[in-house]
Amino acid sequence: MAGSRQQTASARRDDDRRGGTRRANARAAASRRRKKRSRLRLTLAITVSLLVLAASGAGWVYFKLSGNIETFDADGLSDNRPESTAKGQNVLVIGSDARTSGNSALGGGSKDDVGRSDTAFLLHVYADGKHAVAVSVPRDTLLDIPPCKLPDGSWTEEQKNAMFNAAFSVGQTTKGNPACTQNTIEKLTGLRVDHTIVVDFKGFAKMTEVVGGVEVCLPNDLYQRDLNPNRATRGDLIFKQGIQKLSGAKALDYVRIRHGIGDGSDIGRIKRQQAFVGSLIKQVKSDGLTPTKLLPLATAATESMTVDAELGTADKLISFMMGLKSIDLHNTKFITIPWRYQGARVAIVEPDATQLWAALKADRTVDGTDASGKSKGKKSKETAEPSPSATTSEAVSGEGIAVAVYNGTTVNGLAARGGRVLMDHGFTLTGTATAATQDYGATVIEYGPGEDAKARTTARLFPGAKLQQATAPGINVILGTTFANDPTAGPVAASPDSSEEASVPSAVADDARSADDDPCSNLSYG
Template identity: 45%
Template sequence: MSAESTPDHPGTAGETGTTDRRRRETRGRRRRGLLITAWVAAGIVVLGGTGAGYLYLKLNGNINSVDIDQALGTDRPQKADDGSRNILVLGSDTRSGGNKKLGGGTDDGSARSDTAMVVHLYQGHTRAGVVSIPRDTLIDRPECTDGDGRTHEAADGVMFNSAYATGGAACAVKTVESLTDLRMDHYLEVDFAGFKKLVDELGGVEVTTGEDIDDPDSHLKLKAGTHRLTGEQALGLVRTRHGVGDGSDLGRIQLQQAFVKALITQVNEVGVFTSPKKLYDLADTATRTVTTDSDLASVNSLMSFVNGLEGITAENLDMVTLPVRYDPADPNRVLIQEKKARQVWQALKDDRPIPEKATQGTAAGDAKGVVDAP
């Protein structure tokens, strides 16, 4: 978000230049609205000093990627030609390695998309719309090919997060494109262990809870009030569903959306850009945390991508949940409200704001306002 310009103060040419430079620096600081902006600055810091090549290669080597385009081929929705972009962001609850303790369950290597968000960057990339897809949504999953070239048969009436569990990132993207008729231009995946460490590297994230939260499943216990959450507490918050709202996945989504805005606000305020070591540590953790599509699988590509996102702050991030209703046959599952969902996806396809009527009268989760950014 740029600062408004003001008339120049009288002075010498040198003083005017200094004043202009300070204004530009102030505007730059105010635009840093997304966590991954740290990668941009980190690249500048580490490439400017001794051992720059090693550090660059280290960060580059941290990034895992999947070739979505090769797996899905050409039978996909067309790319938008108006400058807008769509990104599928998944939070993975892989039950292996460092995630075993955090995710619960057994160390069997299985994985599910615990969190799914379609992020639409509007033309100009100064505003974004986010649509959360409940993992418990019953859908018809299309036939898909995973990253290893294995084909998985289509399945009807299965949970949305089964797409990732069945065929990984490529199948998840194929399923989302089938549901939305939107081309996913990029893919970002964050795992449990990385998310926890990333929040700790930031020094925690401050949120305010409007009521007590006590969920033994997510191991989160908070009194009503303002808290600076550690990484473990933050992870508990975004996984909490019992004891808040109606106890459904929809309530958890509302907590996740509130936390994302608090996280963006925190990044805007924390002093990571004044400490090269802190900045590098954050970049190192961030690049270890994510899996991307192959187009973003380098520090340079991420830096270039992030440069276009600096104007997005919590204030111009519009977050909604896919319009759904509870399944009469199973209250733990939800069904898409097709007419309203089409309004949501068509708005994004046309690069328009999501109409309020599209999300009115839908199952919500009743946890809105339980958590707010301070």
């Protein structure tokens, strides 16, 4: 019995020890779990804190950039705008000489002076995202400025044969009128401007500093009087002949200088400005088009930039800039609107200008490449479009198209005869009259911005007719001797897609500059 009790007591002690061990193990495991949860909570807390800090930092950058961006009132844009082609983008870039916000220290003059456009170009980014062309418009170009909104909310009358840079000064405000300049470009080109960007002296100078300077080439030495012709003496040497890097105020002086190089014209200055912008793009691309690299540039730009409302936030602006990264330097071209001197001013050369706008609308590059982004195979002889001069039984409908008819010959009653042809096909005849001159050989179809499709339909009733874009809205048919000799000719076949025919005029293409060109080449006119 005694032995049995001893065995039982020993078993209990073993059970107690095993129970104690289990409890100890359980407590240890619980402790480890608590420590693990604690470490996990700490890790999560640190991670969340870092994410919050990162988000706060990104938010700070976003709001800082967005806070820098100033927008102009979209209410100042015309109600009669060209339709969007839904292909490439058109961006109007204006260099403003406004003296506000510290710009007078760089550009001279009074801070209360009226803002003017010192330079301007229309940047067409092709639909394929791999090509771009900047078309410079000289500030002295004579054209029509459409009605524009004034600060008091009223609208001006159309200005005929005015200088292009006068559009930016409509309203006589210190900051200028970007909407009026955009209206003028849209009326001139028949192209819808998707975005407008205005950069002032200070923003331009700052951007050149951020990229570490821009490489330029001077064909000869330049002195203070070349920058300010009113000086009595030549002054100090400001630029030496040859290649050099410029930034800040010096870069601004370079792009503004006009005298002392070539013929001292604005056309020559435009060539140097095109070379400068090409070098600036080259410098930015060499630094790398990444958000990190673009952020300082965007910060500098937005501090002195005015844009349209649709481009007025940091994400949209940076997204737009990043969208240009696939365009290589050679495919970034610079050209000038077809021009000729008219006294001391610049006149637009037609039909070259109309041909240029048609090429941009069709996404045809300077060298004739189809950059619409669409894959198009060559047409076989069996499937080729019919000749535009061939007659066809296909019906022509003029529904919704209003036309005025003018007699451009000495044949009596020709305008009335042409009007009857149009009305027989459903066109609305707004009037008939005698043209300013009676020496027209071919019939001419004049059409306003955005009315090219209606003009092509109208032209089908007049074999051999030529299309010519005008600045005023509406469609005018000026009948020539081709119609007088054969007024009963049937309608011609529909024209092929304009993108198949459009091309940049050779005179413009031959004078084009690429962003990768030698900085010393083709710097001056005259």
